[in-house]
Amino acid sequence: MAQLDELYREVILDHYRNPRRRGTIDGDHIHAEGNNPSCGDEFYLDVVIDDGVVTDAAMQGQGCSISQASGSMMMDAIVGTPVDEVREISRKFKIMMTIEEGEDPIDHDRPGSVLGDLEALQGVRKFPVRIKCADLAWTTLEDALNTADEMSSAS
Amino acid sequence: MTDLRSLRSDFPILGREVNGKPLVYLDSAATTQKPRSVLDAMDAYYERHNANVHRGAHTLAGEATEMYENARSKVAAFIGTSAAQVAFTRGTTTSINHIAYGWGLNHLSEGDQIVVTISEHHANLVPWQLITKYTGAELVYLELDDDFIVDTSDIDRVITDKVKVVAFSGMSNVTGAIGPVAELSRAAATVGAITVLDGAQLVPHTPVAADDLGVDFMAFSAHKMLGPTGVGALWGRPERLEELEPTEGGGEMINVVERFHSTWAPVPHKFEAGTPPIAEAVGFGAAVDYLSNIGMDRVMEHERDVTAYALERLSEVPDLTIYGPKDITKRGGAVSFALGDIHPHDLATILDQDGIAIRAGHHCARPLMKYLDVAATARASFYLYNVPEEVDALVASLMTARKVFGLD
Secondary structure: OHHHHHHOOHHHHHHHHOOOOEOOOOOOOEEEEEEEOOOOEEEEEEEEEEOOEEEEEEEEEEOOHHHHHHHHHHHHHHOOEEHHHHHHHHHHHHHHHHOOOOOOOOOOOOOOOOOHHHHHHHHHHHOHHHHHHHHHHHHHHHHHHHHHHHHHHHO | OOOOHHHHHHOHHHHOEEOOEEOEEOEOOOOOOOOHHHHHHHHHHHHHHOOOOOOOOOHHHHHHHHHHHHHHHHHHHHOOOOHHHEEEEOOHHHHHHHHHHHHHHHHOOOOOEEEEEOOOOHHHOHHHHHHHHHHOOEEEEEOEOOOOOEOOOOHHHHOOOOEEEEEEEOEOOOOOEEOOHHHHHHHHHHHOOEEEEEOOOHHHHOOOOHHHOOOOEEEEEHHHHOOOOOOEEEEEOHHHHHHOOOOOOOOOOEEEEOOOOEEEOOOOHHHOOOOOOHHHHHHHHHHHHHHHHHOHHHHHHHHHHHHHHHHHHHOOOOOEEEOOOOOHHHEOOEEEEEEOOEOHHHHHHHHHHOOEEOEEEOOOOHHHHHHHOOOOEEEEEOOOOOOHHHHHHHHHHHHHHHHHOOOO
């Protein structure tokens, strides 16, 4: 039970049941899609980037609590955040999902100080087959940011 | 209840623990565990008799060939047919591809129809989709009634003169529903269409007399009936196997090879290009020996008892929905379900903590998932080695899942 409680923290179930920024964006935006074919999890992301800052985002999709909560928490973390910082959060999140003992990017004396609510997902590490669930939204986000880079370098 | 409990000690893996709990293996619809006799048969083959088959005059080659052909005879006898009507393949998927390409490409064209059911596994669906691309033939679906059983009330309207192939499963790997084999075979025969039976779930769980089913072809896999992965069977009526063209060329499947053309070995060898999975075929033979010793009537009776108990216990779990027939005589031991708003993958993770192995996902039947309007289901599936206590463990773990997700 202890390991399960660590995986399914209350904040994760809250984001699963009440996902933030669910929907689509009507105006100019960048769209990216991700899916895990082996389990059927799907994630659709719309983001608006204005002057180097993520000014708006919306998500749709379906899947397990981990994939959908990770996406919902990502919404909270990126809207209003400069793209450089978003990339840094994404990097730290991926490290949190893959660390070996001793390489923890999280400050455990100050919970939430590095990645906010997202730190609740660190329990996923103990369930290796579920890491791809937590990563789905972030891989999709990276696609969107790369598309944004290509568009700005082309213009 | 038919007690096959003593058999459990024949399966080494059932003695292991998972996450500190005794393994409760409820994923036999995906693949079954193997008894010691199957493992021993394969070891003995490699330790004493290993050689390539059907060529070479040395002693080992003769022994390997005899063991391989003996396995074919055992598998044939298991489904009440002759060895000449059984080709070894890599499994159900490969067998159906042999039929789809070897028959479909040579007999189908634009205007023709292939009838499948909405509950097919991708193995009996995607090959036919490919064939429609090459031939211009069209796929037509039969749907389900309210009890998740293929609806045959309207088959004479669906199975018309345009239909050349009717392909369907003998038992759904998702809902557990037994397929309407007799009705579909009769309707197909009326319009001269061939019938292709996906026997992957039917053959391991019920007594099957292939020659009496009324179908033209049947496919099944060893690993779903206590045998190893990598081998399965293609069964056909003699005249159908004759008209089925080989889809793989190479060694073993030829009679005479000239510079620009070849002639084929007789059925069933013309479907077995290249070195076959010999040890696996030997293991397949040992698996059907094991099942025959118990008797398929007893296997079916035991599974019905355990499944009936599971349906009863699962109905006690609040917010639990079962996707499959309630009538135990109309179904096998694959039980798909959903529990409240808990995603099946989350359920599978929680149950795994209690050592319980279930399946979560689309079960290689995505059109059926869309039809049922679910993204995925959880599935517990039972076989001859499962016991009622394992159903109790499943139900207790589902109650834990309710707590973890705050449903209580």
